Amino acid sequence: MVSAYAELEDRMRRRLGGRECLYVPSCRFGLYLALRHWCRPGGRVLMSPVNDDVILFVVLAAGLRPVQAPLDPRDGSVDPSAVPGTVWRDLSAVLTTNLYGNPDPAPELRERCDRLGIPLIEDAAHAIGSTAGGRPVGTYGEASVFSLSKHTAAKTGGFLTLADPDLRGELAAARDALLHPTRTTAELAHLVRPYAEATVRGLRLVGAARATLRRLGLEERPEIRMPLRADALKQALPAAPALDPFHSWVRVDMHDYRLRPGPGRLRRTARRLAGLDGVLDAHRAGTERLLATEYGGGHGGSHEEVQPLFRVPLLVDDRDAAVAALARRRITTGYLYDPPLDHYAGEVFTEPSPAPEPAAWFARHALPVDPRRADESLAALRAAGIRPAGPSAAPGGAR
Secondary structure, eight states: OHHHHHHHHHHHHHHTTTOEEEEESOHHHHHHHHHHHHSOTTOEEEEOSSSOHHHHHHHHHTTOEEEEOOBOTTTOOBOGGGSOHHHHHTOSEEEEOOGGGOOOOHHHHHHHHHHHTOOEEEEOTTOTTOEETTEETTSSSSEEEEESSSTTOOSSOEEEEESOGGGHHHHHHHHHHHOBOOOHHHHHHHHHHHHHHHHHHHTTOHHHHHHHHHHTTOOSOSSSSOOOOHHHHHHHGGGOSOSGGGHHHHTTTOTTTTBOOOHHHHHHHHHHHHTHHHHHHHHHHHHHHHHTSTTOTTTTTTSSSOOOOSSEEEEBSOHHHHHHHHHHTTOOOOOOOOSOHHHHHOTTTSBOOSSOHHHHHHHHHEEEEOGGGHHHHHHHHHHTTOOBOOGGGSTTOOO
């Protein structure tokens, strides 16, 4: 088992220029480890309001208070200049998102964190091939987390990376103490899942399968956001920091998020990671194609080089109509994060952004498109008469 971990870690270490890498079963699990190590319970963490709700619950499970940051409406990145000085002074850490692979301004955030003496933690789940300031995303923070469920489509695994390699032993021990033991049934289900999904898609049964899950009450996300269940969440808060009381929220979409992987799962993950460069090339080419269209909106224009985005957030006037237009071509739209987390969770569970309008605008108009299906998606949008939402319509106009 150790040797299998070591192979994956060594590949990622080389990709990040020698940065220490620790294999974890999921990005969310790695993020919990990082927050618990670097942040004392009760601290305040600056984060993006346009993010998966699972990440909000991970922050709460770590015993921390989420503070929602203002965003740049062009690409959903954190806007440090719009964070008031009073907010900066009370923070315990900054957590980046690098939404869809668009890098947050890591060099500026690193400088601010150094001045304040607080850690920078990078969530690079969408950004395994992205760069910021000429360096890979994930090499600026005390810790960073990567997902192997995104670009590699391994549907499992990730990395917690460390600026200080001397911390490896301590964090590996913390990881091992929280992992659940390998389950044969879970390993078999993971190995069979890609074939089952391919069969469902081939028979055009995706819609029927989802309808069946809804009727059985097994669909965990009937809407874009999972049900908050505020009363239950209030009862869980006093138990933080701890994962178990928040398990029903943190596990959504990935029930094996803290499961110790078996050898079959690790071998498949290694094969997927070995082919990553070709995947990144395809994502980069599709990203360039999409950003050059009328739907690009200039949201990626602040970055000099084209990033291999996991999803390209096209800016459309009517997002719901655009989703429907893609669905008619059997193109599924996932990774929507609307409404922003401060609107979703409320002041009981998070501190609202001091400038919420750009995040709300971006969440309402962003259409995350798989860059590998760029031409199909563009044809569907244009045939349906979907209009772009240009940056001049965003709060504050184009910047």
